Amino acid sequence: MSDLTHFDENGAARMVDVTSKGVTDRFARAAASVRMHPETLNLIVNKALAKGDVLAVARLAGIMASKQTPHLIPLCHPLMITSVTVDFKIETAESLVQISAEVKTSGQTGVEMEALTAATVAALTIYDMCKAVDKGMVISDVMLIEKRGGKSGIFRRETQSDAKS
Template sequence: MTTLTHLDDEGRARMVNVGEKPVTARRAVASGEVRMRPETLEKIRTNSLAKGDVLAVARVAGILAAKRCDELIPLCHSLPLDSVDIDFELDDALPGVRVSADAQVHSRTGVEMEALTAVSIAAMTIYDMCKAVDKGMVIEKVCLLRKEGGRSGVWERSAASESGPGEGEE
């Protein structure tokens, strides 16, 4: 079992000291989905919603969220992000929008939370931009797909890790 690094010897929450860890290139890729009515997806596709370009606003919101992750999640470190890319796939079979975020940094700690936060906020922004026409949308399947760098190297989501807990790391 992995030791929980965010707890001290007495079980109290703490921010992990990463000061002695080497700076390495790190990357994390996360994804999620926003399911919606086909009519809502078509409005996104044709850019015909009253609030404007849904995906452009969601992309900027996701990037901003990644940059401010440490202000939202109490024990996250501030990271000088090298890049954050947000992509969308309009999927008629879902129907809905698949959201992905790729975050990269040269730092002493991983960038997984930034990628997950970017996906979450981009998805929530899609919901906000479309809620006037579809309050029944569902945000789901937000997860880490891949992480690179640091002591543990590369981790990639597999079919075996789809529904169960994964290995922990700071």
């Protein structure tokens, strides 16, 4: 059939069997960006939106989302996540918020999807909290930046522009 692991020899979807895989420390970092009007970014930075502290709420949403990944993505394994962090970098010149989500576990399968889910939901939360003042925001550059652990070893994206080429 193919080398895609989520399909059996007949092409039917399946959850990958990780029973025989060894337990190793796993880590993944993902990113996302939200571009907006400078006035909107200013409201976020000054915590002046009526809905409250946008980044604090987005951080909690990202953390909560990472723990819900197997409920959102059908073939993901439920994992005992040991750490989740969601951080933000304000890029005033480009009028955007860069999101970084890191997830750790010790287990038989990786946490890439959990990190991607955390970054994406944090971005969606920023959009939701700011849409009353800026419906033209753009969520972009959702990508895996780094992963470690397991048989496939280490992956590191050299630069975020690598994803665009």
